[in-house]
Amino acid sequence: MRTTRWIACAAVVVALLAGCSDSGEDEENPGAKDGKRTGPSPSAEATPPGTQLEVPTLYDTGRGWESTEEGTQLPLPRTGAVAVYWERPGEGGPDEHGFTVLDAATGEKRWSSVPVSPLGSTNLPYIRATVDGKEYLAVWSSGTTDDDAVNRGREIVAIDIFPADSSGDGVQPVHVEVDGEGKVRDGGAGLLVESGDDTVVAVDPATGDTTEYGIDDQEPPADCPQCESSWEVRGLTANGLLMGTSIDIDYSGFWVPGGWTSADLRPKGVDPDGSPIAQVISDDLLVVDWGQERNTDAIVWSAVDSASGETLATVRCEGDTTPIDDHMSANGRYLVHGGRVFDLEEGTGVCYERTDSTNPVEFQLATDEGVVYGNAINSEGFSSSGRPVQLDMRTGKIQEFDDVNIDFPFGDTAGFGLFWDEASRTMVAYPHAS
Structure with a gap:
């Protein structure tokens, strides 16, 4: 049985958090040692993931799934999923970017996006936004569109938005273009396009509708x-x-x-x-x-x-x-x-x-x-x-x-913790222990 140390409370400002114990062993999870759960064995039907990490006792390493999808992992807690933002060389043009979204409880693919390419440069920042309780994934870039040997085209900010609860392959984005140069950020109740002048443009990620606000018009x-x-x-x-x-x-x-x-x-x-x-x-x-x-x-x-x-x-x-x-x-x-x-x-x-x-x-x-x-x-x-x-x-x-090398999850949703193993470049999900 693992012994634990309880740290003295520091500036706890909540009545129901009634202080810290100075003693104790891990009574809720007997058999735990160094952050790894060694309690009840998983059922015979369960197949432990091949990647075994040292994790908190909340998680059962005897069950779960793993993925070697290449890219940046983005947890989607409200959706019960995890997105992988990927990049690959384009054919004769700029790099292509997109999302593959996996179910957090099963590891199965829920959807994948069409590839999108940036304007102006290979930089294509991603944004995670939550509006009205729904999560969205977006990428944006700024540059010139509709230009050719004769026409100079126009400067725009291009945004491609994907609802996180999509399904299927080749999911098309809500595509939004805002005239002028600018940068895009998650403003809270929508995306904000800021150009440094006296206006900002709000974008509704659900519909792509835009609203322009004159800063000087505000009260x-x-x-x-x-x-x-x-x-x-x-x-x-x-x-x-x-x-x-x-x-x-x-x-x-x-x-x-x-x-x-x-x-x-x-x-x-x-x-x-x-x-x-x-x-x-x-x-x-x-x-x-x-x-x-x-x-x-x-x-x-x-x-x-x-x-x-x-x-x-x-x-x-x-x-x-x-x-x-x-x-x-x-x-x-x-x-x-x-x-x-x-x-x-x-x-x-x-x-x-x-x-x-x-x-x-x-x-x-x-x-x-x-x-x-x-x-x-x-x-x-x-x-x-x-x-x-x-x-x-x-x-x-x-x-x-006790174990200073314990692995913490980078996300927790749908009853699963999402972990990243740098050595094997593998994402692994363990369920909460019963």
Whole structure:
């Protein structure tokens, strides 16, 4: 039986996470050792994947599937799938790109796209977007179209969008062309095409419909009529643009024109003259760093519904902020944000930041059950090392793994963890243990 160590709780800001135990063995999974499950044997019908990794005890390595599809693996948690973004040489032209999407529970191919080629260069960035609960895959490029020896053509931004729940081979994209030069990003409630001038174009990934917004036409917040001198687009909500200001004026809020402003959401105790920072997470979700709470050293963070301005969860964190890596559990309940994990159903959260007595944790992934994986970072001088840990949001206990080389999943959906084995260049999926 593997012994485990429980790490002292750091700035846990949630009543139901009632502290950490100082003892204990892995009572739920007897026989586990060094992160590998050695409990009940799989059924006789199950065929273990050939790739066997050292994984957390949540996963059963005696069952599952594996794939050697070449490309970049992109988990699609809401769809219960994983996409592989591939590239291959084109015949006498630019490289071709496309997606192959596998079922996360079986490894079987759900669909594959037609190949698409970029305009202007071989660069074809991909975007994963979630809008109205549906996931989309998109690629974009900018360049000249309809040009020949006589005609100069026109500068456009071309976007090819694939619904993640497609089926079959040779899936055709929703093709969108926006005039002019620009860049495309996931704005939240749609794709945003930004050209650096006084307009932005929102693209609905479901239909390809575009909406042009004049930045100068947006309504400033009531408490900052001069904001139009220095405003910028931060994202897109279901009710319009999310606006903010650059740093050269004395206003640091953000707002949805005609809707809510950051002043409406500010938690009690936060300095009203602070500089809140909003980050778009998905189509309807922001994370806001409100800055320091008055008369304390705590930093207040909130998860906010971007359409309504409703605060979904709040957490107070003491210590220095860790690097930020965002991840949502497939069911949308748990949000990982650097050293913070929000429980959007309970409206609470937990922090593991760097303090005088604790090392920070960089969380990477949350499962639907509230099991969260990450690394506690111990920095000494110019070097740092990570120790793998597991947080259970249901109990508030954080556990250090004995095996420092344990493999964490890069995705978890449909009851399966998705892992990558660099040595064999293989993607392997193990189901949650019974």
